[in-house]
Amino acid sequence: MFSKILIANRGEIALRIMRACKELGIKTVAVYSQADANSLHVHFADEAVCIGKAPSSESYLNIPNIISAAEITDVEAIHPGYGFLAEDAHFAEICESCNIKFIGPSPESMRLMGDKMNAKKTMKEAGLPITPGSAGIIATQEDALKEAKRIKYPVIIKASAGGGGKGMRVCHNDVRLVGAFLTAKSEAEAAFGNSDLYMEKYIESPRHIEFQILGDNYGNIIHLGERDCTVQRRHQKLIEESPSVALSKELREAMGKDAVKGAKAANYIGAGTIEFLLDGDTYYFMEMNTRIQVEHPVTEMVTGIDIVKEQIKIAAGQELPYKQKDVTFTGCAIECRVNAEDPENNFCPCPGKIESFYVPGGNGIRVDTHACAGYVIPPYYDSMIAKLIAYGKTRQEAINTMLRALDEFIVEPTKTTVNFHKRVLSDADFQNGKISTHFIEKFFPKIPND
Ligand code: MV4
Numbered sequence: 062m063f064s065k066i067l068i069a070n071r072g073e074i075a076l077r078i079m080r081a082c083k084e085l086g087i088k089t090v091a092v093y094s095q096a097d098a099n100s101l102h103v104h105f106a107d108e109a110v111c112i113g114k115a116p117s118s119e120s121y122l123n124i125p126n127i128i129s130a131a132e133i134t135d136v137e138a139i140h141p142g143y144g145f146l147a148e149d150a151h152f153a154e155i156c157e158s159c160n161i162k163f164i165g166p167s168p169e170s171m172r173l174m175g176d177k178m179n180a181k182k183t184m185k186e187a188g189l190p191i192t193p194g195s196a197g198i199i200a201t202q203e204d205a206l207k208e209a210k211r212i213k214y215p216v217i218i219k220a221s222a223g224g225g226g227k228g229m230r231v232c233h234n235d236v237r238l239v240g241a242f243l244t245a246k247s248e249a250e251a252a253f254g255n256s257d258l259y260m261e262k263y264i265e266s267p268r269h270i271e272f273q274i275l276g277d278n279y280g281n282i283i284h285l286g287e288r289d290c291t292v293q294r295r296h297q298k299l300i301e302e303s304p305s306v307a308l309s310k311e312l313r314e315a316m317g318k319d320a321v322k323g324a325k326a327a328n329y330i331g332a333g334t335i336e337f338l339l340d341g342d343t344y345y346f347m348e349m350n351t352r353i354q355v356e357h358p359v360t361e362m363v364t365g366i367d368i369v370k371e372q373i374k375i376a377a378g379q380e381l382p383y384k385q386k387d388v389t390f391t392g393c394a395i396e397c398r399v400n401a402e403d404p405e406n407n408f409c410p411c412p413g414k415i416e417s418f419y420v421p422g423g424n425g426i427r428v429d430t431h432a433c434a435g436y437v438i439p440p441y442y443d444s445m446i447a448k449l450i451a452y453g454k455t456r457q458e459a460i461n462t463m464l465r466a467l468d469e470f471i472v473e474p475t476k477t478t479v480n481f482h483k484r485v486l487s488d489a490d491f492q493n494g495k496i497s498t499h500f501i502e503k504f505f506p507k508i509p510n511d
Contacts, residue, residue: 062377063087063137063162068102069127070142073429073448074353075102078140081369090134092127094120096439101431108134115441121145124152131161138162138376140369144443147352148175164376166276166331166351174327174349178221178259184346187326189319192338192345194261205242206235208260215263218245222253224348226296231263264345266497267338268307269293271350272320273360275371276329277381284317284324284335285360285368286390292485294408294501299478300485301356302395303363306456306494307339316344321385323349332357332372355398355448358427362394362452393456395463397482399430399447399470401438404481411476412440421469425452425462438475446477456494460486 065088068078075091079102082089091106096115103109110130113120120126122145131139139156141147141164150171156163165171174180178198185191195208198221209216209232218241220228228249230241242258250256273285289305290298308316320335327333327349334354336347357368366383375381402408418434430447432438438446449466453459467483484504490496 062379063373065090065107065134065136066138066140066164066373067092067127067131067134067136067161068106068140068142069121069146070140070144071097071100071102071121071442072431073445074142074355076105076431077429078142078369079105081367081373084367085370085373087373090130090136092121092130094441096441099437101433101436110134115439117145117441121442124155128155128159128161131156132159136161138164138373140164140373141352143352143355148350150175162376164331164372166327166329166333170327170329171351174333174351175224176221177219177224177348178257180327180349181259181346183326184323184349187322189323189346190344192261192264192347195259197259198257199242199260202239202242205238205258205260209235209238212260212262215265217261217263218242218258219261220245220249220253220255221257221259222255223249224350227252228258264338264340266499267340268305268497269336269347270305270307270316270339270344271334271336271354272317273357273368274320274324274329274333274335275366275368275375275381275383276324276331276333277375278330278378279380281381281384282321282324282329283381283383283385283388284320285364285366285388287313287316288356288359290356291496291498292491292501293498297408298356298398299501300395300397300482301359302393302456302459303359304390304393309342312342312344319344319346331375332368355445356396358429358448358450359394359396362427362450363390363392364388365391392452392454393459394450394452395456395459395486396448396450397463397467397486398445398478399449399472399482400444400478401446401472401475402444402478403476404478405476408478410440410444412438412444413475414438415446415472415475417471417473419469419471420447421449421466423466425459426450426466427452432472446472446475449482457492460492 112126276282292300451463
């Protein structure tokens with residue numbers, strides 16, 4: 062096992078990774094920007110190194126500074142968390158060349174899955190269902206029109222280097238398509254430095270279902286069931302849960318088997334997620350994420366498996382201690398992302414000082430947070446300040462526990478998404494599980510041309 066790990070991240074996930082390290086007897090090194098000098102991840106680490114100025118580009122994304130911190134503190138491994146450098150294959154290669162273990166999959170797997178078109182091709186060859194669409198990159202407007210004629214409207218244009226909704230355009234006719242093609246192309250170039258686009262049939266009202274995967278260095282790959290992440294706003298997930306109310310036993314088994322098949326095709330090692338679009342009883346592979354995800358706790362609650370500890374043990378060369386048949390699912394877990402944002406003002410971020418902070422507790426509650434009374438939320442990073450996770454024997458029990466915990470959550474004077482979550486969880490369609498990716502739209506008055 063490693064004796065010391067550097068955590069190349071901040072906020073709640075840095076604390077989450079530190080907790081796993083402590084329980085495994087591993088020393089921790091925090092890195093921090095000048096804006097995070099007083100953060101809890103710095104406080105709880107065994108050592109801490111400042112890696113630059115507040116903007117991410119000068120600190121949490123600054124590879125030379127992070128590698129220097131790792132060399133100075135003599136760590137054996139780096140955990141990238143999520144966001145920042147977590148899916149940067151180049152960073153993983155640099156770690157390897159410096160003899161530092163990158164806690165994650167191989168750079169090759171990361172690069173393959175980071176290219177969404179190639180990921181789709183790999184999964185298709187492995188036998189997974191994929192959304193009907195273009196066989197490859199679409200070069201010109203003329204080709205786009207030809208493809209749309211073949212696929213039939215509505216279609217969706219996606220950036221091959223994208224993911225998570227950036228550079229996407231839904232089109233219903235030829236006139237819109239020619240314009241959307243050009244704007245998507247320049248958006249993709251600006252966001253990713255890569256303007257490659259592909260096209261799919263647009264699925265009108267899907268659910269987002271993803272499977273958690275674990276793979277070791279010995280060819281063992283298992284899944285830890287699904288998470289339903291259908292409740293999203295502008296591609297930001299708000300609520301995630303496991304299990305999904307939308308899956309029958311048969312569908313869950315088929316999707317789980319396909320997720321494992323897909324991970325095998327990607328030669329996957331570590332923790333990863335296979336995302337599917339679900340349309341009724343039909344599912345399609347969408348993307349694979351090669352990192353630990355924000356919503357991993359709901360899977361931990363229903364399986365009892367500590368996914369971050371497994372990531373570290375896998376990176377240290379240990380064999381997975383579970384076979385698929387050893388993974389059992391008990392009860393139901395729901396996560397609400399508590400963001401310092403104003404739901405009444407277009408979810409505008411609200412950085413600044415938290416004067417009072419009280420975290421709910423009691424039976425069935427887990428809170429992952431780096432915030433506390435007196436904490437100043439910096440304006441430079443993500444606005445998530447806590448993840449509230451509720452567990453119950455049944456979905457209704459988990460919902461009731463969540464509503465009770467949301468009532469207990471005090472964050473003053475910062476505006477947060479706490480009250481918005483109460484409205485969503487109390488909604489009849491949410492409670493009945495009758496939702497699609499458009500569900501959240503009904504909470505906002507319709508503004509023409511918005
Ligand atoms: C789609 C789709 C419908 N049809 N692809 C959104 C993020 C990116 N990963 C892909 N996304 C979608 N791809 C086809 N062929 C609808 C979405 C989508 C969506 C997916 C999951 C959860 C929320 C969403 C919100 C809008 C669009």
